Amino acid sequence: MRHQQFEFLVRLSINLSAFHNARFEFAESRKALELGLTLVADDDKANRAKLLHNLGTVYQVEGDFSTAQAHFEEAEGLFTQIDAPGDALSVRSAKGQLLYHQGNYRKALLVLETLDGKLSAHLQVTNLLTLIVCYQLLGAHAKAAVIASQLIERQAGVDLLNRAMAYMYWGESLAEIDGLAAAVEAFDCAESLFREADALSNVHEVCVRRAHARLKFGDLQGATTDAQRALESQDVYVIARANLALGEAALGERRLADAKARAAKAFTVARRNVNESAHFDVLMLLGKVREAQHDYGKASQHYQRANRLVLHLQRDLTIDFRPGFLEGAQGAMHGLIRVALHQDDAPQALKTLEQMKSLVVAQYLGEKQALRLDPEIADADGEISKxxxxxxxxxxxxxxxxxxxxxxSASDTHHQEKHEVEQRLSDLVAKIRLLNSEHRPELDIPELDSIDLNVPLATGVVEYYSDGEAVYAFTLASQRAITVKRLDATYRDVANSMKSLRRSIERALALDANGAAEYYLDKTQAALRALNDTLFMPIQDFLSNYPLINIVPFGALHSVPFHLLYDGSHYAIEKQQIVIQPALAIMGRPRTQSYTRSAVALGYSGGADVYRMEHEAQAIAALMGGTAHIDDEATSQRLANARAQILHIAAHGHHHFDQPRLAHLHLADGLMYVDDLWRFNLNYELVTLSACSVGLGNPSGGDELIGLGHAFLYAGADALVSSLWEVDDETAEKFNGDFYSRLKQG
Known part of the structure; x- marks a missing residue:
């Protein structure tokens, strides 16, 4: 009888708390639960755990996250003691929600992903909705869109409000990966469902999200209309986002005073509520307004604060998952560079550019170190092993x-299956990297000054940059001032020249040597000369002073074959040494490796007699002195001999444009991906990849390159020789033979 009375009191406390929660009376809700705790005996673990779980939720709503965490921990422990796994999982879900509300989206993902399929239908839906938002806030919109679309189609546990939320989140991600029309259609469906549920506050949230989607595509009038409707909300965050949208629209229409006033209103809310995304957006808007007013000092201050926010947040994130607003955070970098260029401060402009690139290099090196940890330390709970x-x-x-x-016999079904497995691989790699990142050491980001000291006297450095329209060339050398020159050609001009070049090369490769020379040599040289006139001629006075030039490209310029730029009589490589660097930070890495003068050569053609990879590897090993591993011996484990001076790999390769981290080489033990390389110490003095297109990389984020060739550099290689296009087997063998013969001669 006494037990039944306690059960009744617990239910009464929880129901009374829920009543106060519905009325936003959180203090009264908390008191009801605390009263219940005083009435329940210490040994009544089940009821104590229920009350603690609910009390933790109230503390979370009130913003007392540490107290909420403590209550959740105690509740989960009690449920575990009484062998109530379902309730323990429910509390674990609440802990994931708490991490999300704290802004720790990466750790929230770690918790919530482990609960997939283990919760009740209702909690599973709540879990999935939070996962969608976490993925969005971490920039993984494709993954978020997939979960949202699945949730829309789902029946169990999805009520009208949940379906409307799924449509709203779907629209948010579609605006990033598809287009405005698809996003607006999803937002309209969400608004219709929210109206049906009489959820006016959610209607206002849809309006503000749709306004920001319209801004991405330049629909200023539509964005203004939606944002004005959102101002009717009672939610301060929705109002702040609406003011931001109105400020961006005003800036687009050159109504600078109005834009500044709207930004100021949003700033008050962002600062008070510690919302990093809104804070970043406000700083960027204020910076752009001041820049438009030619107040470069104030503009620089706002951009610097936005950039510091980016740098602070990026340090604890992985290359896969980072806040979505950081993917657009080049805005701060571009803004600082523009301001520095307006003020004729080339060193500051270059420092800002390299700071972002150096951070990316540090992240790659951090991922590499995390993958080499003792498995017992990195995988204490066995999750990584699974x-x-x-x-x-x-x-x-x-x-x-x-x-x-x-x-x-390969069919469309086969290609669809391959695409699905590629997506699965990409998701699993990201999750493993996410778990490993818990143990990743913090890395220092090198400043430009320290990198500058490592530029040899006889070496010049050219770093290119583009804001999407203009193209700039920074020049840097030891004991020489940093200069910058705006080139006459636009970024689009360079891209068009590259298209012409690639088209000529692809068509030439379809012919024999004589046909290629007859029909496409002139066209190829014309495209190379156009690129030379665009990229080299304006800085020819600088280039002519140095026998060795290090070039750091930017964006689409990473695919430019700088060695082959043609001045009408000579190719660039015939006049001086050309070395391509993904970032100046790579040049600044300390070199402590001692080498033996030998080569490790791998040759694998997959058993096809028509290819000569094995013969090529044997010839290189014989020429340079070393070991050739061919056929079944050409496995990935052979890469580990980094005491050798040279690593040469002759194999089939594939650059994956849609998912560049799935770029791979075909070796005897399977496909070797980017992540595989980080498990090895690849401190070779030279790595040569005699495979098709593996030198390509996809620039994204802070202009980081994701691709197999550059992964060798991040994994420790001093220098890399690779191809930017398809390679004929016999041509590759002849080229490499000549290359190594000259290298041996010095």
Missing amino acids: LTAAYQKARDHYWRLVNEETQP
Whole structure:
């Protein structure tokens, strides 16, 4: 009887708390639960755990996150003691929600992902909605869109409000990965469902999200209309976002005073509520307003604060998951560079550019170190082992599909299956990297001054930059002032020249040597000369002073074959040494490796007699003195001999444009991906990849490059020789033979 009375009192406390919660009376809600705790006996673990769980939720709503965390921990412990796994999982879900509300989206993902499929239908839906938002806030909009669309189609546990939320989040991600029309259609569906549910506050949230989507596509009038409607909200955050949208629209229409006033209103809310995304957006808007007013001092202050926010947040994130607003954070970098260029401060402009690039290099090196940790430390709960097993299974599946792809029977179904496995691989890699990042050491980001000291006397450095329209060339050398020159050609002009060049090369490769020379040599040289006139001629006075030039490209310029730029009589490589660097930070890395003068050569053609990879590897090893591993011996483990001076790999390769981290080389033990390289110490003095297109990289984020070739540099290689396009087998063998013969001669 006494137990029944306690049960009744607990239910009464929880129901009374829920009543006060519905009326936003959180203090009264908390008191009801605390009263329940005083009435329940200490040994009544089940009821104490229920009350603690609910009390933690109230503290979370009130913003007392540390107290909420403590209550959740105690509740989960009690549920575990009484063997109530369902309730313990429910509390774990609440802990994930708490991490999300604290802004720790990466750790929230770690918690919530482990609960997939283990919760009740209602909690599972709540969990999925939070996962969508976490993925969005971490910039993974494709993943968020998939979950949102699945939730829209789902029946169990999805009520009208949840379906409307899924449509709203879907619209948010579609605006990033698809287009305005698809996003607006999803937002309209969300608004209709919210109206049906009489949820006016959510209607206002849809309006402000749709306004920002319209801004991305330049629909200023539509954005203004939606933002004005959102101002009717009672939610201060929605109002702040509405003011931001109105400020951006006003800036686009050159109504600078109005834009500044709107930004100031949003800033008050962002600062008071510690909302990093809104804070960043406000700083960027204020910076752009001051820049438009030619107040470069104030503009620089706002951009610097935005950039510091970016740098602070990026340090604790992975290359896969980082706040979505950081993906657009080049805005702060571009703004600082523009201001510095307006003020004729070339060193400051270059320092800002390199700061972002150096951070990316540090992140890659951090991922590499995390992957080399003692497994017992990095995988205490076994979660990484489970993911790794699933990853290996997916790799084996993908390897089978790749082998089948060359067969005539390969169908559309086969290609669809291959695409699905690629997505699975990408997701698993990201999750493993996410878990490993918990143990990643913090890395210092080198400043430009320290990098400058490592530029040899006889070396010049040219770093290119573009704001999307103009193209700039920074020049840097030891004991020489940093200069910058705005080139006459636009970024689009360079892209068009590259298209012409690639088109000529692709068509030439379809012919024999004589046909290629007859029909496409002139066109190829014309495209190379156009690039030379655009990129080299304006800085020719600087280039002519140095026998060795290090070039750091930017964006689409990473695919420019600078060695082959043609002045009408000579190619650039015939006049001086050209070295391409992904970032100046790579040049600044200390070199402590001692080498033996030998080569490790791998040759693998997949058993096809028509290719000469094995013969090429044997010839290189014989020429340079070393070991050739061919056929079944050409495995990834052979890469680990970094005491050798040279690593040469002759194999089939593939650059994956849609998912560049799936770029791979075909070796005897399977496909070797970017992440595989980071498990090895690849401190070779020279790495040569005699494979098709593996030198390509996809620039994104802070102009970081994601691709197999550059991964060798991040993994420790001093220098890399690779191809930017398809390579004929015999041509590759002849080129490499000549290259190594001259290298041996010095």
